[in-house]
Amino acid sequence: MSLLITAHLGSARPGFRGRILGLRPLPSGGLDPEELERRLIELGFVEGALVEILHQGLFGGDPIAIRLQSATIALRRREAAAILVEPLT
Amino acid sequence: MNELSATQQGFSVALVGNPNCGKTALFNALTGSHQRAANYPGVTVERKVGTLATPGRRQVRLTDLPGTYSLRARSPDEAITRDIVLGQRRGEPRPDLLVCVADATNLRLGLRLVLELKRTGVPLLLSLNMIDIARHRGIEIDLERLSAELGLPVVTSVAVRRGGTAALLAEFDSQSARRPETPSSPWTAPDAAELRALQREADRLVAVAVRVPDRRDALTRRLDSVVLHPVGGIVVLLAVLFLMFQAVFAWAEPVMDLIDGSFQALGVLVGSLLPEEGWLGLLRSFLQDGLIAGVGGVLVFLPQILILFLFILLLEDFGYMARAAFLMDRIMGGAGLHGRAFIPLLSSFACAIPGIMATRVIDNRRDRLATILVAPLMTCSARIPVYTLIIAAFIPDQKVWGWIGLQGLVMFGLYAVGILSALGMSFVFRRLLWRREASDPFMLELPDYKWPRVRDVAIGLWQRARAFLRRAGTIILAMMMVIWFLSSVPRPPEGATQPAIEYSFAYSIGTAVEPVLRPIGFNWQIGVALIPGMAAREVAVAALGTVYSIEASDDDSAELGSALSGKWSLATALAFLAWYIFAPQCAATLAVIRRETGSRGWAWFTFGYMLVLAYAAAFVTFQTASFLGAG
Numbered sequence: 202m203s204l205l206i207t208a209h210l211g212s213a214r215p216g217f218r219g220r221i222l223g224l225r226p227l228p229s230g231g232l233d234p235e236e237l238e239r240r241l242i243e244l245g246f247v248e249g250a251l252v253e254i255l256h257q258g259l260f261g262g263d264p265i266a267i268r269l270q271s272a273t274i275a276l277r278r279r280e281a282a283a284i285l286v287e288p289l290t
Numbered sequence: 291m292n293e294l295s296a297t298q299q300g301f302s303v304a305l306v307g308n309p310n311c312g313k314t315a316l317f318n319a320l321t322g323s324h325q326r327a328a329n330y331p332g333v334t335v336e337r338k339v340g341t342l343a344t345p346g347r348r349q350v351r352l353t354d355l356p357g358t359y360s361l362r363a364r365s366p367d368e369a370i371t372r373d374i375v376l377g378q379r380r381g382e383p384r385p386d387l388l389v390c391v392a393d394a395t396n397l398r399l400g401l402r403l404v405l406e407l408k409r410t411g412v413p414l415l416l417s418l419n420m421i422d423i424a425r426h427r428g429i430e431i432d433l434e435r436l437s438a439e440l441g442l443p444v445v446t447s448v449a450v451r452r453g454g455t456a457a458l459l460a461e462f463d464s465q466s467a468r469r470p471e472t473p474s475s476p477w478t479a480p481d482a483a484e485l486r487a488l489q490r491e492a493d494r495l496v497a498v499a500v501r502v503p504d505r506r507d508a509l510t511r512r513l514d515s516v517v518l519h520p521v522g523g524i525v526v527l528l529a530v531l532f533l534m535f536q537a538v539f540a541w542a543e544p545v546m547d548l549i550d551g552s553f554q555a556l557g558v559l560v561g562s563l564l565p566e567e568g569w570l571g572l573l574r575s576f577l578q579d580g581l582i583a584g585v586g587g588v589l590v591f592l593p594q595i596l597i598l599f600l601f602i603l604l605l606e607d608f609g610y611m612a613r614a615a616f617l618m619d620r621i622m623g624g625a626g627l628h629g630r631a632f633i634p635l636l637s638s639f640a641c642a643i644p645g646i647m648a649t650r651v652i653d654n655r656r657d658r659l660a661t662i663l664v665a666p667l668m669t670c671s672a673r674i675p676v677y678t679l680i681i682a683a684f685i686p687d688q689k690v691w692g693w694i695g696l697q698g699l700v701m702f703g704l705y706a707v708g709i710l711s712a713l714g715m716s717f718v719f720r721r722l723l724w725r726r727e728a729s730d731p732f733m734l735e736l737p738d739y740k741w742p743r744v745r746d747v748a749i750g751l752w753q754r755a756r757a758f759l760r761r762a763g764t765i766i767l768a769m770m771m772v773i774w775f776l777s778s779v780p781r782p783p784e785g786a787t788q789p790a791i792e793y794s795f796a797y798s799i800g801t802a803v804e805p806v807l808r809p810i811g812f813n814w815q816i817g818v819a820l821i822p823g824m825a826a827r828e829v830a831v832a833a834l835g836t837v838y839s840i841e842a843s844d845d846d847s848a849e850l851g852s853a854l855s856g857k858w859s860l861a862t863a864l865a866f867l868a869w870y871i872f873a874p875q876c877a878a879t880l881a882v883i884r885r886e887t888g889s890r891g892w893a894w895f896t897f898g899y900m901l902v903l904a905y906a907a908a909f910v911t912f913q914t915a916s917f918l919g920a921g
Contacts, residue, residue, distance in 0.1 A: 232730075232731060235481075235482060237731070238482045239360075239362065239480075239481070239482050239485055240364075240731070240733060241733075242482060242485040242486055242489055243359040243360045243362075243399075243402075243485060244359065244399070244733060244735070245398050245399050245402075245489065247486055247489045247490060247493070248486075249493070250493070255514065255518070256514065256518035256519070256520075256616075257520065258520060258616070258617065258619065258620050259520040259521065259523075259524060259617075259620070260620045260621070261620065263619075263620055264616060264619050264620070264629075264732055266514075266518055266616065266736055268506070270398055271395065271396040271397070271398060271502060272396045272398070272399065272735060273510075273514075273735065273736040273737075273738075274733065274734070274735055274736065275612070275615075275616045275619075275732065275733070275734045275735075275736055276731075276732065276733055277619070277623075277731060277732050279731070280731045280732075280733065
């Protein structure tokens with residue numbers, strides 16, 4: 202169980218389907234963690250929401266297109282790493 | 291009495307909603323041609339206001355507020371929305387009624403925004419937009435339940451169908467009759483916990499009032515599997531770009547020739563009506579070379595600009611722009627630019643002016659500024675006449691490695707240097723100017739594809755054409771006048787033997803700066819030609835013709851070329867090309883930068899850094915070429 206909890210969207214491959222467990226924004230050179238968390242929530246990334254990785258970019262598989270409930274959101278992997286998920290089969 | 295006063299004052303309504311919720315299409319449907327787009331005073335945020343009459347004969351003043359996910363403003367656009375909603379913007383009274391527009395196919399985010407708006411205490415109603423698409427996809431929404439849960443009136447709207455706004459208009463009538471006095475409640479930016487609670491509540495509402503079939507839009511799914519494919523997507527993007535370029539350069543040409551010809555004919559007509567000597571001669575020169583040539587020189591780009599914006603509007607409304615930004619984000623990001631900077635920079639190949647105007651799609655101010663600053667480095671079409679003249683005169687028409695034309699190769703090289711320096715400079719700006727500020731993360735909604743509507747595209751195109759013409763008519767024209775004045779005053783004395791420009795201020799300036807230009811291989815003739823060339827780059831060709839006393843005619847380019855090849859060294863010619871890659875030789879672009887950044891400072895900054903680059907590039911080119919024996 203604990204192994205599953207450490208999974209985050211930043212390393213997920215296309216085709217991955219999961220459920221959001223929580224947000225864990227880390228200071229990563231970009232925004233400060235609190236601001237990143239608020240922006241992710243404003244786009245609809247909250248606990249319990251269903252996600253699926255649809256597409257990824259050519260270089261380094263970045264950015265990624267994420268299906269989030271009824272919307273599709275593009276994020277860079279660096280920011281997506283703040284989204285903790287459990288895989289669904 | 292009450293009703294009368296309401297009619298006279300007008301009932302003010304503001305539309306607020308997420309990006310991509312179809313808010314602008316709804317605004318167009320409600321107001322039609324009764325709308326104006328201008329800027330909010332002091333900022334470059336577009337202010338769209340229109341009027342409409344309800345079935346109950348009430349006048350409504352409708353404002354389309356910039357799209358936002360939250361009242362917690364992050365960009366200047368979102369700050370405007372917040373300030374107007376909260377009644378904090380001076381000169382903008384708080385709206386009597388707020389209509390929160392939500393995308394019925396994607397209600398989660400719209401419902402969170404409506405919950406956030408509810409806490410401000412403004413009279414509010416929710417409009418579920420694009421309800422036709424939602425129904426088509428089998429999404430069922432229980433309006434009564436939603437309305438009861440929210441404690442707000444909830445209506446549905448379809449912007450693209452006649453009668454699709456009837457429920458909304460009826461609600462305007464009943465709300466304006468009521469006009470409740472609401473105290474404005476204090477508002478503080480929500481923190482993460484509050485936002486999370488609001489989103490949870492929105493998700494609960496979706497769960498109780500909406501039934502969504504578990505499938506994505508089929509068209510979007512199928513198209514995205516190609517358009518967002520790592521390799522296929524790039525191929526599609528290149529094809530779209532190729533088509534766009536083809537259109538901008540090939541389709542626009544006949545119209546451009548027509549405009550050019552008309553202005554020349556008008557100039558000749560005016561010239562034939564007035565004498566060459568005396569103060570009437572000065573008036574003649576002013577009308578012919580200043581006014582008519584100046585306006586014509588800017589208007590000639592209107593067809594290219596309209597075609598460019600037509601493509602941009604179609605792609606934006608269709609939903610492709612967000613995908614293009616997705617595909618280009620990594621490449622642009624390496625240079626410190628946002629994925630969305632791609633299209634504005636691309637537009638700058640036609641002309642930097644529409645490119646700079648197109649940067650409005652970039653939300654973040656710093657990302658937008660970085661794009662504006664480097665846009666003039668992209669090789670615009672006004673440089674082409676200068677490049678072709680010099681290349682034809684100095685670069686031998688021979689093959690390299692047996693199959694590549696040397697002239698074409700030089701042309702390609704000039705374009706490549708322009709692109710690379712634009713990317714390089716944006717990288718430098720990010721490092722030097724905004725080192726301490728965090729770059730904005732790339733977070734973008736990829737909306738479902740939608741067929742663009744003729745009306746929305748037409749309104750958008752008309753607004754952009756007007757913005758361009760207003761600029762051409764005011765700032766740009768004023769710049770042209772100054773340049774004409776410098777190039778034509780004082781007039782040559784009676785019986786003068788030298789070209790008229792040699793008696794002007796431009797000549798004095800050109801010869802005065804000659805010592806500065808000598809290290810880069812420029813003679814005084816070039817110095818003089820650079821001043822009228824400030825009006826528009828291609829004017830430098832005509833100015834060179836004037837200073838070298840060549841009769842101006844339609845095919846003077848070849849003649850001028852042979853004259854130049856006798857008078858300039860190869861090193862000078864190459865330095866001239868290098869100069870033109872970078873030189874801020876366009877008053878109109880600088881005027882637009884001033885306008886779009888809202889600051890004179892950034893226009894001067896652009897002028898300064900490009901001038902330094904141009905001088906350095908020409909210096910290195912001239913000295914190297916001279917050293918190698920081309921002097």
